[in-house]
Amino acid sequence: MSLQLALSAALSGLRATQQQAALVSHNITNATTAGFVRKDLAVSTAISGGRGQGVRVDGVLRSVDEFLIRDARFEQSRYTAQETRASALADYATALGQPQDERSVSTALAKLQQSFSQLRNQADNEAARTAVVDSAESLVRRLHDTAAAAITVQNDAKARLQSSVDEVNRSLVRIGELNSAIATQKAKGAETGDLMDERDRLLDQVSSEIGIRIHTRESGEVVVMTRNGQTLLDRELPAGAQPLQLVGGDLVAGGKIISDNPDQDIQSGRIMGYVQTAHQDMPRALAQLDELAAGIVQQFQAAEADPTQPGLFTDAGAAYGTTEGLASRIAVNGSVRSNPWMMQSGVQAGAPLASGDTTQIDRFLNAFSATRSFAAADLPSSATLGDYATGMVSTQQGYRTTAESEMKTRKISADALQSARLNRDGVNVDDEMQKLLLIEQSYGASAQVLQAAGRMLDTLLQIRN
Structure with missing residues (x-):
C-alpha cells in the first residue's frame, strides 16, 4: 500500500467517524423527543481498481418496522x-x-x-x-x-x-x-x-x-x-x-x-x-x-x-x-x-x-x-x-x-405495542454511549495511521535531502 493510499484511507476513516459521532450525538440529544427514530450511518469499503480505498459513507439509515x-x-x-x-x-x-x-x-x-x-x-x-x-x-x-x-x-x-x-x-x-x-x-x-x-x-x-x-x-x-x-x-x-x-x-x-x-x-x-x-x-x-x-x-x-x-x-x-x-x-x-x-x-x-x-x-x-x-x-x-x-x-x-x-x-394492548415500537426504533442512550466509545477508538486508530504516514514521509524527505 502506498503512503498516498494510506493517507487517503485514514482520512476517509476520520471523515466517517466524524459523521458517526455527529449522528450518535444527534440520537442522544433527541432520545426523549416524541416520535424520534434512531439513525445509523451506513458505511462500506471503498474499492477502486480492485483495491481498497478506505471507508465510504453510503448514507443515513432510518430503519423502522412498518408492520409494527x-x-x-x-x-x-x-x-x-x-x-x-x-x-x-x-x-x-x-x-x-x-x-x-x-x-x-x-x-x-x-x-x-x-x-x-x-x-x-x-x-x-x-x-x-x-x-x-x-x-x-x-x-x-x-x-x-x-x-x-x-x-x-x-x-x-x-x-x-x-x-x-x-x-x-x-x-x-x-x-x-x-x-x-x-x-x-x-x-x-x-x-x-x-x-x-x-x-x-x-x-x-x-x-x-x-x-x-x-x-x-x-x-x-x-x-x-x-x-x-x-x-x-x-x-x-x-x-x-x-x-x-x-x-x-x-x-x-x-x-x-x-x-x-x-x-x-x-x-x-x-x-x-x-x-x-x-x-x-x-x-x-x-x-x-x-x-x-x-x-x-x-x-x-x-x-x-x-x-x-x-x-x-x-x-x-x-x-x-x-x-x-x-x-x-x-x-x-x-x-x-x-x-x-x-x-x-x-x-x-x-x-x-x-x-x-x-x-x-x-x-x-x-x-x-x-x-x-x-x-x-x-x-x-x-x-x-x-x-x-x-x-x-x-x-x-x-x-x-x-x-x-x-x-x-x-x-x-396499545401500551405493549407502543413499548415494542419504542424499544425497536427509539434511542437507547446506553447503547449510543457504547457506540461513542467505539467511534473514539476508531478515530484514534485513523489518527495514528496519519501520524505514522507523516513520520514515514518525513523520513523519505530526509533521505532525499
Whole structure:
C-alpha cells in the first residue's frame, strides 16, 4: 500500500467517524423527543481498481418496522376511541346514579309510590297530600336533570368532534407539505430521516383521532385513507383544505357520510368515540328516558276519570302528545300545588271526595303496579314503571362498565405495542454511549495511521535531502 493510499484511507476513516459521532450525538440529544427514530450511518469499503480505498459513507439509515408501526397505531386508535366513549358514558352515568341512589330516577319514582301508599293510610292528612305533590315534582326534576345531562354530554361530544376534525385537517395539510419536501430531498439523494420523523408523529396524531390506512409511494410520499378506504390525503393539500367535514352533523370523508355506521366506516380513534356518543349512546339514553316519561304521563292520565285529558303529569301542561323529548317536557299538573286534595280525589275532580275515600288513590297506585308496553332499545318491552326505571338505570350503568372494561383491555394492548415500537426504533442512550466509545477508538486508530504516514514521509524527505 502506498503512503498516498494510506493517507487517503485514514482520512476517509476520520471523515466517517466524524459523521458517526455527529449522528450518535444527534440520537442522544433527541432520545426523549416524541416520535424520534434512531439513525445509523451506513458505511462500506471503498474499492477502486480492485483495491481498497478506505471507508465510504453510503448514507443515513432510518430503519423502522412498518408492520409494527401499523399495529401500534391501530391499537392506540382503538384505545382512544374506547377511552373517549367510556369518559362520556361515565359523565352521564354520574348524573344518572345507581338504581338505589337518591339522585336516580328509579329512586324518585319509588318515593312517589311510597308517598301515595302513605297517603292511602291517611287520606285526609293535608301534609301527606302535600308530600305526594313534592314527590311528583321531585320526580319531574330528576327526569329533567337526567335528560339535560344526556344532552350536555351529547353537545360536548359534538363540539369535541368538530375540534378533532379540525385537528386532523391541519395535520393532513402539514403531512402533505412534508410529502413534497421528502420527495424533493429523496430525488436529490439528501437525508430525509428527520422529515420522516415529523411526518410519522403527525400520522400518529391523526390515527389517534381517526382510524387510517397508509400507503407509501416509491417517491417517499404517503397516501392517507380512512380504514374503509376513503382518501384523506394524496400528495399535497392546499392550505385550509378539509378532507374531513361535518355537514349538518354528519361526518363526511371523500364525499361519503361515514358517521352513520361508525363501526364499519370509522372503526377507531377519538372521532369514532365522539360519533358513537353523539349519534348512538346519548340518543339511546334520551329515548329510554322519554319512554319512561311517556309511561308516567300516560299511566297517570289513564288513572283519571277522562283518560284523554291531562292527569297528574302532563306534556308541558297538556295531555300526552309525543314521546320524543318528553323527559325534558314532562311537568306536574299546575293545579295540584294549590289544590293538594286532588292527590286524594283526582286531578280532574271538581271537588274533594268524601273523607277517607281512597278510590282514586288506589287508581293512582295501580298506575305503578300495572304492566305496560315500552319501545326502548335494550330494555324489556313490557314492565311496570318501577321495573322499567330500575332496568333503565342498571342498563345505562352497564354500558359504562362495559366501555371502561373494554378501554382497559385496549390500553394494555396499545401500551405493549407502543413499548415494542419504542424499544425497536427509539434511542437507547446506553447503547449510543457504547457506540461513542467505539467511534473514539476508531478515530484514534485513523489518527495514528496519519501520524505514522507523516513520520514515514518525513523520513523519505530526509533521505532525499
